[in-house]
Amino acid sequence: MAIELFNNGEHLCLMFDDLVDDSTGEAVQSNQFLIVDNGQGALLDPGGNMTYNGLLMSMHTVFSPKQLKYILASHADPDIIASVNKWMIHTECNVMISKLWARFVPHFCSVGNASGRVIGIPDEGSTILLGKANLKAIPAHFMHSEGNFQFYDPISKILFTGDMGASIVGHDEADTPVENFKAHIQYMDGFHRRYMVSNRICRYWVNMVRGMDVEMIVPQHGRIFKGKKMVAEFLNWIEDLPCGVDNMTQDSYRVPK
Amino acid sequence: MAIELFNNGEHLCLMFDDLVDDSTGEAVQSNQFLIVDNGQGALLDPGGNMTYNGLLMSMHTVFSPKQLKYILASHADPDIIASVNKWMIHTECNVMISKLWARFVPHFCSVGNASGRVIGIPDEGSTILLGKANLKAIPAHFMHSEGNFQFYDPISKILFTGDMGASIVGHDEADTPVENFKAHIQYMDGFHRRYMVSNRICRYWVNMVRGMDVEMIVPQHGRIFKGKKMVAEFLNWIEDLPCGVDNMTQDSYRVPK
Numbered sequence: 001m002a003i004e005l006f007n008n009g010e011h012l013c014l015m016f017d018d019l020v021d022d023s024t025g026e027a028v029q030s031n032q033f034l035i036v037d038n039g040q041g042a043l044l045d046p047g048g049n050m051t052y053n054g055l056l057m058s059m060h061t062v063f064s065p066k067q068l069k070y071i072l073a074s075h076a077d078p079d080i081i082a083s084v085n086k087w088m089i090h091t092e093c094n095v096m097i098s099k100l101w102a103r104f105v106p107h108f109c110s111v112g113n114a115s116g117r118v119i120g121i122p123d124e125g126s127t128i129l130l131g132k133a134n135l136k137a138i139p140a141h142f143m144h145s146e147g148n149f150q151f152y153d154p155i156s157k158i159l160f161t162g163d164m165g166a167s168i169v170g171h172d173e174a175d176t177p178v179e180n181f182k183a184h185i186q187y188m189d190g191f192h193r194r195y196m197v198s199n200r201i202c203r204y205w206v207n208m209v210r211g212m213d214v215e216m217i218v219p220q221h222g223r224i225f226k227g228k229k230m231v232a233e234f235l236n237w238i239e240d241l242p243c244g245v246d247n248m249t250q251d252s253y254r255v256p257k
Numbered sequence: 258m259a260i261e262l263f264n265n266g267e268h269l270c271l272m273f274d275d276l277v278d279d280s281t282g283e284a285v286q287s288n289q290f291l292i293v294d295n296g297q298g299a300l301l302d303p304g305g306n307m308t309y310n311g312l313l314m315s316m317h318t319v320f321s322p323k324q325l326k327y328i329l330a331s332h333a334d335p336d337i338i339a340s341v342n343k344w345m346i347h348t349e350c351n352v353m354i355s356k357l358w359a360r361f362v363p364h365f366c367s368v369g370n371a372s373g374r375v376i377g378i379p380d381e382g383s384t385i386l387l388g389k390a391n392l393k394a395i396p397a398h399f400m401h402s403e404g405n406f407q408f409y410d411p412i413s414k415i416l417f418t419g420d421m422g423a424s425i426v427g428h429d430e431a432d433t434p435v436e437n438f439k440a441h442i443q444y445m446d447g448f449h450r451r452y453m454v455s456n457r458i459c460r461y462w463v464n465m466v467r468g469m470d471v472e473m474i475v476p477q478h479g480r481i482f483k484g485k486k487m488v489a490e491f492l493n494w495i496e497d498l499p500c501g502v503d504n505m506t507q508d509s510y511r512v513p514k
Binding site: 256 | 277278281284287360364365366373375381382383395396397398404451458461462464465468501506507514
């Protein structure tokens with residue numbers, strides 16, 4: 001079922017957290033998002049083949065797929081946009097993704113389907129007009145993907161952070177925002193230490209986000225961080241976490257026996 | 258057409274470099290590989306939806322798809338394995354990929370197709386028995402993907418390096434090995450500076466590879482490096498290249514105006 005993150009009558013943000021079949025533990029739970037402003041829609045990180053049917057049906061209840069203007073992709077991983085071929089066939093949307101991945105998106109698609117419909121976002125980010133709203137593509141390179149963007153919605157003040165802030169939980173847990181930050185760390189810690197690329201990079205990101213007006217951090221896996229206090233707790237935590245290449249040594253690169 | 262990289266009658270290594278339609282410049286050229294040993298086969302980085310039909314037809318001429326034992330995936334990008342759902346349906350192969358991506362592979366697939374067929378490679382690598390050959394999964398984390406493996410074939414002495422050594426050329430150019438290293442740098446330079454994650458990590462990799470018996474470096478995009486002299490030239494070049502996070506500063510992380 002869709003979770004309403006924000007709704008003022010003209011501007012709507014929905015989260016879908018139960019479309020992946022994570023019951024057997026073989027596929028990682030993931031969240032998909034829909035932003036609608038004045039009749040135009042954007043899907044954020046719509047997911048892989050498992051989530052397509054559920055997302056399409058849920059969309060129909062709030063929105064005609066013909067009005068889908070954009071797929072906004074944080075990066076090119078399968079849980080982010082492996083369903084892109086189906087969206088290309090059944091809607092008229094364009095895909096916005098880092099320019100680093102623009103020429104990789106067609107590999108998800110049948111020949112010709114992506115033609116002229118993939119817009120590469122430059123490394124410095126961009127402003128994206130949806131209805132009357134100016135969404136922002138915020139640089140998040142190496143968190144984790146080399147060419148990586150987060151999407152900031154200045155109306156709801158939600159920062160959709162992709163893998164940053166992700167927690168590995170089932171879809172029932174993902175329904176509710178984080179309540180006790182310290183108790184939640186155990187679900188984020190291993191993921192951020194191994195998949196985030198470098199603490200120096202995380203610090204640049206923290207410095208940038210502290211200058212923004214963010215009411216919610218909403219990641220692509222697991223539970224959301226709601227309210228300025230919880231957002232600050234997350235920033236303080238990730239700022240001090242050694243991760244990725246920080247933890248690699250020559251011993252990590254040996255021919256296996 | 259398939260290019261024969263190695264063939265001693267019992268052990269065969271084929272490269273396919275012209276299956277992606279790169280004519281319009283929208284999709285990046287990529288190479289796919291097939292190793293056959295004593296009647297068993299493994300596909301390396303079989304590619305996305307565009308390459309599936311061509312690869313399947315080419316395979317039929319040397320090998321029955323029923324004998325396909327493994328898909329070996331360097332990482333989880335779309336040009337690497339977006340076709341995995343089709344291979345899961347039409348063959349009985351298992352997929353070997355970094356344990357970091359094992360739970361992401363099902364997102365490429367229809368529900369249940371990947372069930373029990375994705376084998377996560379631990380960070381330290383592993384030995385993979387194919388026919389009578391012991392292939393090696395070699396750690397290549399952060400080059401570029403967080404969980405990344407290269408595959409070493411001790412019979413042909415080929416190191417299949419995934420994105421390491423990739424060059425951005427058309428499929429006609431990819432047909433022939435690099436002849437003049439200095440003249441070739443221009444086709445690799447921008448890609449490695451932006452997609453490879455850190456010079457320190459590249460140095461760990463170079464130290465490891467210098468201790469191995471490598472006759473060919475065969476990347477997943479562009480031209481191959483053949484012979485010990487050319488392999489050494491590539492190692493010397495990448496050893497000194499600042500890349501990825503080395504080139505990022507606070508200015509790379511600003512809210513766009």
